[in-house]
Amino acid sequence: MSLSRLVLLASAVEISARFQPHQIHLAFGGEPDSIAVDFATDADVNCTSTGVAFGTSPAALNMFVPASSCYYFAGALQWQSQVKLTGLKAGTTYYYTAGSPAIQHVSWSEMYSFVMPDTSPTSPPQRVAIFADFGYFNSESLPALIAGAYTGAYDWVIHAGDIAYDMDWDGGFGKIGAVGSEFLLAVEPIAATRPYMVSPGNHECANNFTHYRNRFAALTNFTAKASGSPSNLFYSFDSGLAHYISIDTELFDEFEGDELVHNMLTWLKADLTKANANRHIRPWLMAFGHKCSYMAQNSSLWESLFYSYGVDMYFCGHVHSYRRWLPFNPMTNVYDTAAANKDASVYTNPRAVVPIVTGAAGCQEPPAAHCNNDPKSTSPSYCGNYGFGILEIANATHAHWTWNTTVPLNGSSAPKFSDDLWVIVDNHGPRTTQQGDASGF
Numbered sequence: 001m002s003l004s005r006l007v008l009l010a011s012a013v014e015i016s017a018r019f020q021p022h023q024i025h026l027a028f029g030g031e032p033d034s035i036a037v038d039f040a041t042d043a044d045v046n047c048t049s050t051g052v053a054f055g056t057s058p059a060a061l062n063m064f065v066p067a068s069s070c071y072y073f074a075g076a077l078q079w080q081s082q083v084k085l086t087g088l089k090a091g092t093t094y095y096y097t098a099g100s101p102a103i104q105h106v107s108w109s110e111m112y113s114f115v116m117p118d119t120s121p122t123s124p125p126q127r128v129a130i131f132a133d134f135g136y137f138n139s140e141s142l143p144a145l146i147a148g149a150y151t152g153a154y155d156w157v158i159h160a161g162d163i164a165y166d167m168d169w170d171g172g173f174g175k176i177g178a179v180g181s182e183f184l185l186a187v188e189p190i191a192a193t194r195p196y197m198v199s200p201g202n203h204e205c206a207n208n209f210t211h212y213r214n215r216f217a218a219l220t221n222f223t224a225k226a227s228g229s230p231s232n233l234f235y236s237f238d239s240g241l242a243h244y245i246s247i248d249t250e251l252f253d254e255f256e257g258d259e260l261v262h263n264m265l266t267w268l269k270a271d272l273t274k275a276n277a278n279r280h281i282r283p284w285l286m287a288f289g290h291k292c293s294y295m296a297q298n299s300s301l302w303e304s305l306f307y308s309y310g311v312d313m314y315f316c317g318h319v320h321s322y323r324r325w326l327p328f329n330p331m332t333n334v335y336d337t338a339a340a341n342k343d344a345s346v347y348t349n350p351r352a353v354v355p356i357v358t359g360a361a362g363c364q365e366p367p368a369a370h371c372n373n374d375p376k377s378t379s380p381s382y383c384g385n386y387g388f389g390i391l392e393i394a395n396a397t398h399a400h401w402t403w404n405t406t407v408p409l410n411g412s413s414a415p416k417f418s419d420d421l422w423v424i425v426d427n428h429g430p431r432t433t434q435q436g437d438a439s440g441f
């Protein structure tokens, strides 16, 4: 190859890297027929023309939706774009690429596809992969999660905070925010092919959550807005037989007394009230946030709302391990031992929220490398190794939760561990907030 051709090729590759959208991730769009798309571009794009081309055949991306917003994000030296695809039909496969028709060469991203989720209450049961504390370095669960994305092991994802670890860090790459960008590139096979729903963790707190706010801005523009929330720090959405609520547990630690805390609690109360009025249609109330109550300051502020408004299960991380607790009544500090069967694999009509810690997806702060049934009588299942869980709501009364260790990347011989839980709730709804009887309920 001639030198001039090599130079041309090198410059084409450079242009491609600079203009080609990447870090693509999806979210539920706020309405049953919509999907939210976030993507980033390294170079200055024509914001008036950037967007997503899509269609039902990879050979015919005959629809184009321009970005509803596009701007420079100095925290990662890149342009962020947000697009909302609407009019999508549940169960249909859509192919898409992000880019700008105004830039005629190498401006389009890799082509991805997704099956439009059926979020109706009559949809077949969906499987939700749930984890927290998932970083760019030591991302032990990444191969299993990517494999699961290709094999259809789960339909969509909840990542309950501590994303990339940390998104604002340069990680030694010499570019501000490089760790966040590389992480979002690494999870594209997962996040560009199904909704990747997030909540903020303590590792997202820097500069008032600026990386979280900007890199997941489509959540604010579409999903949160549809749920009456002003930002992606807290929001809710419906899927299948459940109403899902994402909260920012860090506000209580970092912004105690701040207006943000007040705003979130006001929104949360209104959202829980609305969800309860709709429980004959979507009986399950599932919540997620980065910290469980005993890890956070002022947790009683949200914990008491979750209890009294009848939240069924709450998923968190922060502690880098897996732990399933018995249902817990924060009003009386009592665990509902009566709900658990003999081997604690079924909770029947729990009288409080079921808290689950699933913070071991893998990051540079490794978990304890052992798994066993912890001696705690209030926590039937514990594992200190890497893994993630799958939630599947079978019907109006039965929800199934499983958690498995992922294969270690470092060849270590850590033992396999699994947990399996059925939660059975015959009558979903609010709980009394008064002090309990002799049993604590």
Ligand SMILES: [Fe+2]
Pocket (backbone or CB within 6 Å): 133, 162, 201, 202, 203, 290, 317, 318, 319
């Ligand atoms: Fe954390």
